[in-house]
Amino acid sequence: MRRGVIVLLLVGGGVALAAPPSLTWEGKLSWDLATAVVKWALDLSLAWDFGPWKWTTAGSVADGAWTKLLFSGSGRLGEIELAPSVEFDPQAPAFKGAKLCWRILPWAGVEFGGVARLEEKGFGWGLSLRSPPGSLVERLRLRFNLKRQLDEVKDATFTPSFSFGEARFSIPLWCCLSRIRGRVSFTKAGFEEAGVSFPLPGKLDCGISFWVSLRFRIEEKRASLFPSLVYQGPAGVALLLGLDWDPATSTLRGIRVYGFGFHGKVGDFRFRSLTGLAEDKIGLVKDPYWELLELIWKVPACCGEGEAAVTFYFGDDGPLGLGEVELRGEAELSPGARVGARLELPVEGGGKIGFTWQLRL
Secondary structure (H helix, E strand, C coil): CHHHHHHHHHHHHHHHHCCCCEEEEEEEEEEECCCCCEEEEEEEEEEEEECCEEEEEEEEEECCEEEEEEEEEEEEECCEEEEEEEEEECCCCEEEEEEEEEEEEEECCEEEEEEEEECCCCEEEEEEEECCCCCCEEEEEEEECECCCCCCECCCCCCCCEEEEEEEEEEECCCCCCEEEEEEEEECCEEEEEEEEEECCCCCCCCEEEEEEEEEECCCCEEEEEEEEEECCCCCEEEEEEEEEECCCCEEEEEEEEEEEEEEEECCEEEEEEEECCCCCCCCCCCCCCEEEEEEEEEECCCCEEEEEEEEEECCCCHHHEEEEEEEEEEEEECCEEEEEEEEEECCCCCEEEEEEEEEC
């Protein structure tokens, strides 16, 4: 009992020496006009500084269910930056995982880092190296019982072994080809894939330049050629292009236009348009529409300026193809208090009303 009192006094004294905590409360509320279904979500976080360290406690609630409980921090020990975190599943309740990320401050342009993850089922860790762009080895990633892209345990074991590695390199050349970039990946079983890419010399007058990528996969037992292009259009114009390439026959069928749009600004007024020409392959505009026109402007608010916008969505149905109108606005009521509203009105009826808010204390 006496030991517990001493611990409480030490914790209380440490908190008293720390800076006053800051509270952030974010919320979302939506109402479907067609079904009368109401959904809501709340995010609450408490942050405080304790010397060179910053600690945060975060929780989330969605539709009455507690979905997240996370304790995290960040700070520095000498030349090493650390970011520990512990996450729980509040539904069970149960321990979900603990993670420690670290990074050594860049020295001579080279940055070292790592991550360690502990879960109920196992443990994993990883290392990384990042060099300045243009170095021979630009990036190196090694994973030991961690997933390739996520910092999560891969297999149920506490004795991690090598699971994945990747190296990205850059070789400077001369004359027509200035540089070749490449990538090599390997797994526990051995070599997995290698690839190189380089720009073709010259550029068309319309701003189009071409790249060539060669990829070799051990499963396919052959090399594949993947050309690509880079387009730099004029200011205010967005043009999404791609090569229509058949990898089976290595045949170039032409250039495919996936979409185009325009954007600009006049004073505090901004506009944006986007037309998708291949929505079955690349979803540029939300379903079921394929074109939008958005107008955005500044509006006076209680504290500073707010923003209002109206977006028109066009598709195959509706008058002149107009399928939906979306209205939204956002304003700061006071320092640390910001609210927003959104109204989605399909021409066929129904719609949604949404509200958001953010309070910082």
